[in-house]
Amino acid sequence: MPPRPRLPAWRLPARHLHASAWTKQPRTAAPPLSTSIAASLARAAGEEQAGRTELHGWIRSIRRQKNISFAVLSDGSQVGGVQVVLPKGLDDNLTVGCSASLQGQWVESRGKGQDKEFKVETVDFVGESDAETYPMPNTKQGIPLPVMRKNAHLRARKEGPAAVLRVRSEMNWAMANYLRREGFVRVEMPVITSSDCEGAGEVFRVVEAAPEAPAPASTAPASSPPPAESNASATDSSSTPPPPASPSRYLTVSTQLHLEAITSSLPRAYTLAPCFRAEKSDTARHLQEFTMLEAEVAFLDADAPTALDQVMTVAEETVRAIAAHVRAMPDTEAHFAKHSPGLVGRFDALLALERYPRISYTDVVALLQAHHARDPAAFAFAPTWGAGLQTEHERWLAEVHVQGPVFVTDYPTALKPFYMLPNSPSSSSASPSGAATAVGPTTACFDLLVPQLGELAGGSLREHRVTELERAMAAHGLDPRAYEWYLDLRRYGTTRHGGFGLGWERLVGLLTGEGNVRECTAFPRAAEGSRF
Structure with missing residues (x-):
């Protein structure tokens, strides 16, 4: 009786694999995903003394005063953003449209329109944005709808489009x-x-793209061209009836x-x-x-x-x-x-x-x-x-x-x-x-x-x-x-x-x-x- 062929290692059940090829790994939890602004604000509303926390989002507006700055931060998780308060110096790199990770605490707001505001202690990260060319600025007149559609890749930064997607x-x-x-x-x-x-x-x-047309961008490796047919095969194929046309x-x-x-x-x-x-x-x-x-x-x-x-x-x-x-x-x-x-x-x-x-x-x-x-x-x-x-x-x-x-x-x-x-x-x-x-x-x-x-x-x-x-x-x-x-x-x-x-x-x-x-x-x- 001929011996049974050996299966390659990738075909073997896990129990047959050598320990060096397969070992149990301890199940460890990955760091949790960041909390949304809406969830963080809701949690802070139920706590008398909020601890240090971190917010992530995009700056919608910023108003600088002599010793302090007020910015509106939004991550699209709620209608409107939240007001963040930054001491002088921490606002240096913040511009309208930039992303930011801010660490600090929720405190009672002194202004109107919100119960809580976020007092920033450190700025952890800033993704730069040129406010002069940013297509989604805050203007009293608003941004015309055709401009918003032309910049649909940034449109959800605005309050209304973000709410529609939610x-x-x-x-x-x-x-x-x-x-x-x-x-x-x-x-x-x-x-x-x-x-x-x-x-x-x-x-x-x-329809299939014409051979001379540029191919769409792809991450797949380029395929090699098909081998050229010989003259004999070309002659043989000419005598064969064409296949029926596909629908x-x-x-x-x-x-x-x-x-x-x-x-x-x-x-x-x-x-x-x-x-x-x-x-x-x-x-x-x-x-x-x-x-x-x-x-x-x-x-x-x-x-x-x-x-x-x-x-x-x-x-x-x-x-x-x-x-x-x-x-x-x-x-x-x-x-x-x-x-x-x-x-x-x-x-x-x-x-x-x-x-x-x-x-x-x-x-x-x-x-x-x-x-x-x-x-x-x-x-x-x-x-x-x-x-x-x-x-x-x-x-x-x-x-x-x-x-x-x-x-x-x-x-x-x-x-x-x-x-x-x-x-x-x-x-x-x-x-x-x-x-x-x-x-x-x-x-x-x-x-x-x-x-x-x-x-x-x-x-x-x-x-x-x-x-x-x-x-x-x-x-x-x-x-x-x-x-x-x-x-x-x-x-x-x-x-x-x-x-x-x-x-x-x-x-x-x-x-x-x-x-x-x-x-x-x-x-x-x-x-x-x-x-x-």
């Missing part, structure tokens, strides 16, 4: 916590896809189709993923790269209106859970008082006891037409059944008529993508309230509209019948061969399912008072371009 982080936690409690599984979705989910053609195509690849505009594949085995799934749309809309509500919360639910009710209500309820409760968490954040009251007092009413509407109203598109058009008849100057675009709702229509409905969030349901089929489930002819003929009559076929779908913004989320029931889905693809001019895998979901164990997508930056703006989605993400990509 809120955005907390929103992620609140959303994930709620959906986890409801049995949803988070799945990471592909960014590169071969399909245009919305069918609008507003996609970025992914075009795009940056995803929505992960919905892939998420439907997941809910074919996990009935409740969601993702928070980047999406890309190559639209030229240069408005406060549009980005070319944005984040989308998308959720999908299987095994919905057999009755389409009830099933649609089930999906709307998931969307509503998700928004409520996020808004309630942000409302309870310690910084929220200070943010309301200092920046956006009107936010209180916005949160009250989002968290009202009554559920968000549901109004059919047909009824909405009737309401808009009646208002437009009373006041012809109310809208720049006359409301017409069969046309999409303009932002001015959406805002009037949410801000004036409902004065809060509202779901608009059952849009005309011609306005919607191929994958949405059409309503039956009986349900298309009249709205649920019976107040208005639809002019044409409608689809089981919805948009969630909110004041000051318009559309926040959109969703629908999905067409689960393979024959009807193929018919819808043909009507939209789509090649079913490009969607074979999507059709397979209907061939093998389909369910009645639906879902929604919610623009994350829009929700961030809604909950922070920011009026432009470019201020709701760290590095905005919009039609105006970006240097990052």
Whole structure:
């Protein structure tokens, strides 16, 4: 019997390794990370006699007097910074924008606006900053938003952008916590896809860089060039038929189709993923790269209106859970008082006891037409059944008529993508309230509209019948061969399912008072371009 081959040392179980190759190391704790300014201040507030401590942050402003200097230090952990007091000499190297590690004690503040201030005893470290060229100075006029966006790498040094990023982080936690409690599984979705989910053609195509184009910066070692082919191999290859063309690849505009594949085995799934749309809309509500919360639910009710209500309820409760968490954040009251007092009413509407109203598109058009008849100057675009709702229509409905969030349901089929489930002819003929009559076929779908913004989320029931889905693809001019895998979901164990997508930056703006989605993400990509 031949001897068993010896495994190399790296393949051996740990128990077989020689002591010199592997030894147990004692578990020792690394030095703790530095404490944030907010945590240090909170601890000092509960202590009668605070001991010596250390603060780290960036200098936002400095005011020098004859024997003493006052500076504002911030590490982004709270609204506003803290006042630090430095004896003459310790402030020599401090400038606006520099980083600093300061040792000292919390003491009772003699000035107004804060209970505690930090009395500096030693300056441990200073990261230099030229105050003359620093792009984020403190000015009474403020820094124009285009300048802030151009310097997005430094923008979070300012109080407002830092607060937005903290809120955005907390929103992620609140959303994930709620959906986890409801049995949803988070799945990471592909960014590169071969399909245009919305069918609008507003996609970025992914292509390989041209050989002469400079390669992006990389830390990977350079690879050696492939060996040159001989003339013989080149001749042989010329007689071989070319391989079939690979499908075009795009940056995803929505992960919905892939998420439907997941809910074919996990009935409740969601993702928070980047999406890309190559639209030229240069408005406060549009980005070319944005984040989308998308959720999908299987095994919905057999009755389409009830099933649609089930999906709307998931969307509503998700928004409520996020808004309630942000409302309870310690910084929220200070943010309301200092920046956006009107936010209180916005949160009250989002968290009202009554559920968000549901109004059919047909009824909405009737309401808009009646208002437009009373006041012809109310809208720049006359409301017409069969046309999409303009932002001015959406805002009037949410801000004036409902004065809060509202779901608009059952849009005309011609306005919607191929994958949405059409309503039956009986349900298309009249709205649920019976107040208005639809002019044409409608689809089981919805948009969630909110004041000051318009559309926040959109969703629908999905067409689960393979024959009807193929018919819808043909009507939209789509090649079913490009969607074979999507059709397979209907061939093998389909369910009645639906879902929604919610623009994350829009929700961030809604909950922070920011009026432009470019201020709701760290590095905005919009039609105006970006240097990052």
